[in-house]
Amino acid sequence: KQEVTQIPAALSVPEGENLVLNCSFTDSAIYNLQWFRQDPGKGLTSLLLIQSSQREQTSGRLNASLDKSSGRSTLYIAASQPGDSATYLCAVFKAAGNKLTFGGGTRVLVKP
Amino acid sequence: KAGVTQTPRYLIKTRGQQVTLSCSPISGHRSVSWYQQTPGQGLQFLFEYFSETQRNKGNFPGRFSGRQFSNSRSEMNVSTLELGDSALYLCASSYTRDGYTFGSGTRLTVV
Numbered sequence: 001k002q003e004v005t006q007i008p009a010a011l012s013v014p015e016g017e018n019l020v021l022n023c024s025f026t027d028s029a030i031y032n033l034q035w036f037r038q039d040p041g042k043g044l045t046s047l048l049l050i051q052s053s054q055r056e057q058t059s060g061r062l063n064a065s066l067d068k069s070s071g072r073s074t075l076y077i078a079a080s081q082p083g084d085s086a087t088y089l090c091a092v093f094k095a096a097g098n099k100l101t102f103g104g105g106t107r108v109l110v111k112p
Numbered sequence: 113k114a115g116v117t118q119t120p121r122y123l124i125k126t127r128g129q130q131v132t133l134s135c136s137p138i139s140g141h142r143s144v145s146w147y148q149q150t151p152g153q154g155l156q157f158l159f160e161y162f163s164e165t166q167r168n169k170g171n172f173p174g175r176f177s178g179r180q181f182s183n184s185r186s187e188m189n190v191s192t193l194e195l196g197d198s199a200l201y202l203c204a205s206s207y208t209r210d211g212y213t214f215g216s217g218t219r220l221t222v223v
Contacts (some may be wrong), residue, residue, distance in 0.1 A: 043216040
């Protein structure tokens, strides 16, 4: 059974610092991994999708890496801003099952 | 293009009642999935439909059911509501297996 863990559960940084969010999964036979952002009471916004054959993906200030063999992914957010405050979730997808398995999320607060 | 649309946004129901939630996927997306999000359990998979067929179901009681129509719109139904069913219900659609787009969710409160 796939298990996904995100550590830390919460993180507080001053504006301008780089954010490093971790995601680990137990079954390395994944098809892809997706990072999402969730604002309080809202739905999920997709940030980055990494295919199992890729090592990283970048979008603006966001960079996500994937090490499938060790079961880890890291989301880097450069030069954090107060608007980056949200909960960040990673989810892995296996072709068998057609479903996402989510981590518990990391709640981020960026202080002005 | 329009995103994933979920209706209604908020619902308040009484224990024992039933409820139907609706999800309209992105045009062209044939896969629709449903997830339940609670503070204690996080995001849990309910079921996934593709071309009107349920392909996978999560570990939820039979009170939770769903269906998908020929236009890919999907509904989920919860019968005999319990207080523990209070949650944010999220729908996601996908064109292929390469990434999911989520709706804004339906917040269900059972009193």
